[in-house]
């Protein structure tokens with residue numbers, strides 16, 4: 016592609032992107048494809064000869080786009096939203112254009128220093144207590160793995176190089192914790208049996224007295240409580256674990272406290288919601304994902320640590336070819352995580368925070384939370400529906416339960432599964448499910464940048480319509 020062709024196609028592409036963002040709400044949100052459809056439509060081997068860009072683009076529209084799930088659709092209520100925004104997209108284009116590897120200060124001084132500045136901005140926006148230093152990671156899963164590795168090193172006297180050093184260490188998280196915790200425990204070499212799943216209360220938050228018992232029992236058996244992962248906003252129901260009580264237990268046992276606020280953390284920029292992080296002053300580390308709720312493209316995960324020395328002792332290995340004369344005076348973010356090469360992720364964060372301002376970002380979060388609360392109110396007022404968990408933020412967990420049906424009627428799971436499938440078959444909205452207290456639960460997560468009241472109303476209308484189409488006599492499961 017010549018520079019002139021690049022210019023022409025680039026302009027055309029930006030027009031395409033602007034049209035897409037404007038019209039995405041008119042597309043089917045979830046595609047109508049079966050497994051293998053797209054692979055079968057593509058050639059088995061690569062082309063030997065160069066193909067014109069127009070042909071590649073035409074195939075993108077013909078073969079790829081119809082197989083995409085549209086995360087930018089305002090009817091997006093599934094999982095948690097993965098937002099982007101026009102300023103973030105433009106910044107990603109610049110990042111791609113610069114193509115810099117931002118592993119060391121020297122390999123792009125501005126990238127390192129902008130990352131320091133934007134992380135300090137985020138710490139300020141979350142009103143974190145002094146002492147936290149931030150670094151951008153790809154995902155919350157990676158950040159939680161870093162916390163587990165740092166905790167392992169601290170608890171074992173930095174013995175990570177000795178085989179089996181983690182064997183007597185124990186990790187604690189609620190039964191509702193994200194799967195990345197169990198995965199991190201496995202990857203960090205604690206051994207799967209090291210993870211203690213602590214029971215939750217009626218609001219699906221960790222029960223601190225159960226944690227106290229588990230830690231005391233392990234300590235008296237000669238095991239070492241190394242780390243507690245507390246959730247602020249669980250993925251199933253946005254339950255908020257009690258950080259003050261957990262922090263107190265961690266201090267007593269010398270355990271690392273990692274806070275997983277992957278989705279809900281963004282809400283803490285809103286003063287009246289900041290209380291979700293009460294007790295964060297006890298934490299050793301915290302992660303939240305601007306790529307979920309702060310309008311920044313995936314991937315951008317903000318990891319804050321209190322003890323940078325432990326982080327560096329855990330991750331620093333400097334081969335000769337990476338040494339530079341600046342090392343004593345600068346931060347080299349390659350030592351703050353697993354990978355060596357790093358994308359320039361701070362740029363999109365900077366573009367977004369400046370383009371919206373903190374007030375603009377707060378307004379987005381407030382709108383989503385208000386819409387979710389309104390939806391929760393409709394569910395509560397409807398005789399044939401019920402809430403299955405508190406809805407403190409943007410997520411509503413509910414199900415259809417026809418009047419007169421017992422709460423533990425075994426037919427309800429199947430009924431709700433069918434209802435959800437019918438709602439999603441509309442192509443207008445996309446909702447997903449979880450299981451809470453053994454019950455099939457429909458999740459409506461409000462958090463897509465373009466979602467307005469009309470889209471939440473449409474979701475509620477589709478849910479009620481699907482309920483009236485449900486078999487009146489629930490079929491046996």
Ligand SMILES: *Cc1c(COP(=O)(O)O)cnc(C)c1O
Nearest residue numbers: 154155156193248249250277278
């Ligand atoms: C989404 C989520 C994660 C995983 O986030 P990734 O960035 O995709 O790894 C972890 N914990 C919670 C609570 C989440 O909601």
